[in-house]
Structure formats: C-alpha cells, structure tokens
Amino acid sequence: MEWLVAIAIGVMTSCGVYLVLRARTFPLVLGLTLISYAVNVFLFVMGRLQIGEAAIISADTTKYTDPLPQALVLTAIVIAFGMTAFLIVLALKARSELGNDHVDGMSYVAEEQEKKTAVGDSK
C-alpha cells in the first residue's frame, strides 16, 4: 500500500513540475495545484498510513492515527486554495495589463523573434 501512495505522490509531483515549467499562466496554475496535492499527501503520510483508526477519541479503542499532520494539512489545503485563487487572478491581471498570458509577460511578436534567434543559435 505504501508503494502505491508513494508512486501516486511521485507521479503527481512529476506532472506538476512539468506543468510549472510551461510558458503559459494557466498550465502553471494547474501545475501548482497538482504540486499542492502532492505536498499535502506527502505531509499527511508523514503520520504513516493507518486504516480505520481516525483520531476521534472513544472508549472502544486505544489505537489512533497521528492527528498532528492531519491538522497541518487541513489548513494547508485551505491556504493552497487561497494561493491558487490569488495566482489565477494575478494571471488575469497580467493578461489585461500585458495583453498576453506568457509567464514572462512578453508579447507574442517578441517571443516569435526569440524563438527564431534560439533556432539560429542551435544551428
């Protein structure tokens, strides 16, 4: 089971990182969302995987999962939402101010020119 979770974290991280490296704002926001999933799950599993041992105190059981990582992750999820919202609005603002959604805020013309010179360089 641990392997499955670890692989899931790894895949989400990979895809998130790949998206974060893209040149447009929207994929970047998607990438950050994926990375927040991965980070939250990563933090959560620091309390190790437990099944059916929720940290609700009752007289019937004495075995509980570790509640501390859960408390930390709970707020992290909400904060991640705040961050995503702020970023996407920033992206909108950039679009309206700069007229494009490139992460470096360059205009399409300049970008095309850069590509041409880059191609020239590689040749």
Place this chain on the structure above:
Amino acid sequence: MNLLAFNLPLVALIPFLGAPIAAWAARFNRLASAWVAGIVTFLSLLILMPVVHIPFDNDTLIQSWSWLPALGLDFAFRLDGLSLLFSFLILLIGLLVILYARYYLSPQDSMGRFFAYMLMFMGSMLGIVLSENLIQLVIFWELTSLTSFLLISYWQYSQDARDGARMALTITGAGGLAMLAGVLMIGNIVGSFNLTDVLASGDLIRQNEHYLTVLVLILLGVFTKSAQFPFHFWLPHAMAAPTPVSAYLHSATMVKAGIFVLARLFPVLSGTEAWGWLVGGAGMITMVLGAYTALFKHDLKGLLAYSTISHLGLITLLFGFSTKLAAVAAIFHIINHATFKASLFMVAGIIDHECGTRDMRKVNGLLKYMPHTAVLAMIAASAMAGVPLLNGFLSKEMFFQQSLVATDHHPLSWAIPIIVTFGAVFSVAYSLRFIHDVFFNGEPQGLTKTPHEPPRFMRIPVDILVLLCLGVGMVPVLIVAPILTVAVAASLQGVPPDYSLAIWHGFNLPLLMSSIALVFGAIVYFYREKLFRWHDENLPRVDAKTLFNRVTHGLLVLSGKISRLFDRGSLQNAISWVLLSGVAATLYGFLQFDSPLFGDRTLLDANLLTMVQVGILIVASILTAVMHHKRLVALIIIGVIGLIVSLGFVKFSAPDLALTQLSVEVVTIVLLLLALFFLPQHSPQERSHKRLTRDLVLSVSAGVTVMLLAMAVMTRDYSSISGFFLENSKPGGGGTNVVNVILVDFRGFDTLGEIVVLALAGLGIFALLENLRLPAPLRDIDGREWSHDPHPPIMQTLTRLLFPLMLMVAVFIFMRGHNLPGGGFIAGLIAAVALISQYLANGIAWTNARIKVDMHKVIAIGLTAAFVTGFAAMFLSYPFLTTTFTYLKWPIVGKFEIASAMIFDLGVFLVVVGATVLILVELGKLSHASHSLAQQEKK
C-alpha cells in the same frame, strides 16, 4: 526618575530625536531649523554637564542595560577622559559649525534637510565615543558612514557630490564591516563585548593566535575611516560637500572616529611589532604623501583635504610608535588639528562664498578686501605649519621628539626623523601657499564679484577657534592640560607619563627640526613654479577615482554575469534552477547516510480497490500534463485527481481532510472555470524539443526523488508528539475530534495566522480585480456563440430549494466539529458552496438583491471573533488563546457542551465563508461586466 541614571544614552540619542524636529521646523521658517539644531546640541551638552567631573576624579561612568543577555550583549554607555574629550570636540565644534552653516547655506538650499542630517551625524559620532559595548560602537560607526553619505551628497543635483558620497560610503562602510568582524573576534577571545573587560585583556588578545587577523580587521576599519593610505582617496572627493560639512567631518568628527578607535584600543592592540609596522607604516606614508600632494592642489578645499590626510597620518604614526609619550602627543594633536583645521575650512567656505571660486590661481590679494578674515586665516595656517606660540607648534615638537626616541632600538630608526622632517617641510610649504597665494600675490583674477568681509556672525566661529589656537599655543597648561591628562589616562588605561607642555625646551633636536621645516618650507614655496612644472612633467597621474570606478564597475559586471547564468529574465529558467538545486540537495542528502534507503516497518497490504484508484490518479495526472493545451479538458481531469485524493484521505483515517479536500475541490474548479473564461482556451504548442526533453528529465527526477523520500519515511517507525494531543484532547480541550482540537486549541495561534492569510488573499484579489476590464470572447473554443440563457430554470428551482438544507448541513458540520469530523474550515467551505451555487444558478444581481451581506464585513467580524477569543483569555490572565469549556443541560437537546474554542472556530468559519465568496463573486462580477461589454460591442 533620576535623569543622571541614563543621561549618557540621552546625550547620543537626543540629536536623533531632534533631527525630525529640525526638518519639520523648516516648513515654517528656514532659520528655525538652525535654531532647533543649535538648541538640541546645546541640550545634549547640558545633559552631559552633571557628569563631566567624573573623569577628572579618575573614575569611569558606565550606564548599562541588558540587551541580549543570551549573547552577553548590553546596551551600555561609558564616560571616561577619552570619551569626554571627543564629546566636547563633537558638541562644541558642532555648535560652531551650526552657527556657521546658518549663514553659509543659500536660500535655495533646504535648511531642514541639512540640519536634520547634521544632527543625525552628530548623534552617531557621540554614540561611537560614548559606547561601552563594542558591537554597539560598530553600529554607531556604520551610522556615521550612512549619515555622512547623506551630508556629502547634500547637493544631490551635483554629479560630483553623488560620486563622492558613494565613494565615501563604499570605502568607509566596507571598512566598518571589516571592523565588525574584528570586534566579533575580540569578543570571542575575551568572552565579552564590554570595553571594560576588553581593555583589561590586552595580554590575552596579543598572545592569541588570531591576534594578527584581529589587528588587520580593526585597522581596515580605522584606516578607511581616517583616510589612511591606501584608502585615503575618498576624502578629497568628499570635498564636494558643502563646506560646513567638510569643516565638521574632516576636522573634529568623521575622520577622527578611526583615530578614536586607535586611541581606545591602544592598550589592547599596541606594542607589538605588527602594530608598529602596520600603524606606523601607514601613518608615515599617509603623512608624507598627503603633505606633498597638498602643495599641488589649486583648489583651496583640495589643499585642506590633503593636509587633513597628512595630519591624520601624523597622528596615526604617533600611535604606531606605541610609547606612552607618543600617545600623549597624538591626543594633543587631535585637539589642535580639530581647532585649526575647522577654522581653515570655514575660512575656505567664506572665501568661496565671497569670491564665487576656490581656485588659488584666481583668488589672490584678499588681504585688503577682508583683512579680519585674512588675519584669522593666517594665524590658523601658521598653527597648521607649526609656527611657535601656536598650538600646532607644541604638538609638532612632541611629535619630532618622539620620532627621535620612540624607535631607537630599531636598525632603521635613523630614517624616521628624516622622513618626518621631509613631510614637515611640505606641510610648511602648503600652509605658506594658503597664506601667500590667497591673501597676497597680486590682485584677484577674473572674479565675478568683489569680495568683502562675511556677515559678522559667520566669522564668530572662526574667531573662537583661532583664539583657541592662540590660547593653547601660549598658555597650554591652563587651557588644555587638564582634559589632555584625563584623556591620555583613559586611552592608556593607566597613569599618564610625565610630559611637559612648556613652550620653550631650550635648543634641542626637535627645535632644529622645526627650524629646518620652516626654512626649507619657505624655500620650497619660493621655487614652487619650477616644482609644479617638474611635478606635472615627471610624475605619473594616479587617479584613484578612475581606478575605484573601474573596480566597482567590474564587480557590478561580474555579479551581473553570475546572476545571468541563472536568471535570463525568464521565469521558466529561474524555476528550473530552483527545482534542479532542490532535487540535487535532496539526492545529496540521501548520500550522506549509510543506512539503507528503506526501513523495515511492516507495510500494509495493497488491495485491488486502492490499486484501481491509484491507477486512475496516475492516468489523470499524466493526462493533465499531456493535455494541458486543451485547457478546459485539463481542468476537468484535474478535478478527478482532487476527488481521488479525498477518497485516499477517507481510506487512511483522515475524515476531516477528506471533507475539506472535497469542498475545496468544488470551489477551486468553479474558480478556475471562471478565470478560464478570460484566458486563451488553448496554449500554443512549444516547439523547442530541447526544452521539452530538459523539462521532462527534470520533472521525472523530481517525482522520483519525492517518491523515494516519501517511501524512506513511510517504511520507518517513529515516535510522535501526538501522544500528548490524544491524551489531553478530551480532558484539556473538551473535544474528542483531536484534529479539530489541535486546530482551534492546541495550535490555535497557527490557525489564527492562517485565517489572516486567507483574509488577506481575499482582500488582495478584491484589490487586483478592482477596475480590471477584460473583454469576454464572443464565441467559445469551437466557434459556437455563448448561450444567452445562463440560468436554466431546473437548476434555479433546485438550488433555491436546496439552499436552506445546505446551510443546515454547514451548521451541523460546524456544531459537531469539536467531537466528530467537521469544524469551522469545512463548515465554512460548505456554506460558501451553498452561497456560490445560488450565484451560479440565479445570477449575481438576483442573489445580491436577496443576500445583502457585505463579505468584507463577514471577514472582519470573523477575524475579530478569533482575536477576541485570544485576548479574552489574556484578560483573565491566561496565555493568549487559552480556551475553556463547560457542559450545559438544555431541554430536549440534552447535555450540551459549550467551549470558548467554538467562538474561535466561528471566526474561522466566517473568514473562510467571507474570503471564498468574496473571491468567487468578484470574479463572477467581472465575467458579468465583460459579457455586457461584449454585447455592447456586438451591437
């Protein structure tokens, strides 16, 4: 409250307090700021007065407060003879300079700014000389660098002033950093930063293996500040400052700060061979070089600048001799130099003021235009040359005497008196030039105005200073002996040696040297034309400014190159470097340990359902990455991932997390959908295969690293601090849902911070969207027109019906949160979803008309509730955010728990609702506005 218990810090801090007042007073009357500066300086002096007798009783006054006790740091001030002498110099000459500047500054200059800078500088200088703690001394030291920067660049419009100020700041500031390092090492060796302890540990420091390093670091600070070779070149460029600034900084204060530290640490660092070579060597070169160069400067202030350098070299050389009598001579010359140099700078300012130029090739024959000033200048310049019956003569005699005896055990000691006399010859020659060229030597050449005497009060400071030169020169025992004795005692930390301040010592070698200097000085000046020509033709021009500019420019270019290696103005590149170093650091961390990568904890068995879920998650993740060009599709797929993550939380005993993730997922997707409306529907394909490969490698290695790290942790057992939370949740926090009790009780302060962040994000978004205009696309991605029926009736009806039910769920989740999965965060999100669904189904106008709640207020009330819960506990003298709870018995409901933490949780709830709804509705309004915008355009 006894003022005398803390008057020393007041002396240094009052000028800082006075500075804004001086600046403010100038708004009403430009002369008012001069008055304020004068009164503040006088006040400082007044506060110092009651303790002035202490050094004369051979006592040291220390006033100290604990600052950082863990590091052994005190906020401590000290008054002994040396501090007293320097305080007097700073305050008295400060007063004279303020009086002078009041007449010097023209109506165009901002008086408020000048006097505010001046006072801040004065406070910093007083801080240096009154500090008992060495770290504190360095802080004031750097403050003088900063404030002198402001003073030198006072005429901001002048390129020279800006350059000069920047050079002074770079050199002296860097020296200050070196000195800080030296002071830290001293503190490390002695175990204390207090001067009292340091001064008592001279042997300990000199015998330490790092003595040489300490010495060099401290001397770097001293030499840069006191303009010693090879750091002397900033001082002439600082002459771009207004003349009162030069008179103050380069006679009594700034450059004397370095000398002060030499005198202060004399008992600790001096007496070694390294000290002799470094301090004496730098002093001697500086003295001769300064005196020689001064003669060739045609600018009055340039001459004075190099003369200052030369005299500072003389004082440094005296300290380099390491004998007690040399220290007496050094401190005596500090006083004398301050008096005659301040007056000479003021004269130079007067001449500049009255003639419009300071060029000695133009300014000639001023004796008949300003006889009074001429007499003053001649006396002061003679003191500088070392003419008998003036103060400069006395200290120069002592200096000659020391140059003969101080090093008589050294094989090279015969050379010292010769070099020293050579320097003195030029000193006489440039003094003579100052007198003859300016006040005699024919008629003024090409002046734009006819010079005349300055205003009476502008001359008074010069009068006073020149009287002092005369008084000290004729009756030294009366005027200077008492303060000199206590200052020397403090510098040496012992009984001052026997010395004689007599004017006449009989025919001896020092007198011969004085005479040689006077005679040959006159000869050199007489043949100056030839010398000037020889100097111009045969000596290479070394312009330190060009060199300095080249070095600083080179450093800038180099650092620019280094940062461009990583940052080429592209976010993608920058992120790549950050990620790459993150991955590298983690992998390097793995290599640091020789234990196996994975531990031996018993793992859980995998089951089919989980495998399927993880399979879906992997496919969805990869699809998101691959399909990101089709933005809408990618957004829908990412929703799948969020759902699976929340299912995972359910599986692994985290019901609170599952609920939170689920509700956050809903609002996130709605949010991104709203935003996507305004962004291009497609991302253009990136064509660079090189970049794609690089990114692929980077992202896969990041993923693998994180996976390994997660696995390495999960396969090991651990012990957690959570036992405490589990045990105390019910008895201490009154709730059985430990996660919620941690959030609102054990770690409530964290949560408080987090809701503040959320509130700020909401408000920030509100501000960003204010006045944002984005045209909506007229057609969707496939060319279809947008539907004009945005609110389908079935959805409208259903959401309206469901609304009370949804709110009921939110209340239910909130109420049970303390004991069962739920709580303020989750309830807040559910309530937000309920509200947003109304907006989505019925439109903003319809909903706003019915829900008349300002979300800003909701956020504010929420934050207030959370803070009030915290402060209420403090009110009852418990720590911040302490909670309490009790059980009530209500009819029908039964036994019911009520906890103060619930008010806090209510605050959380309100902030979450407020921020979430605010964000989404603002974004929705934007889309609403742009729709009508687009429709108008269409019509």
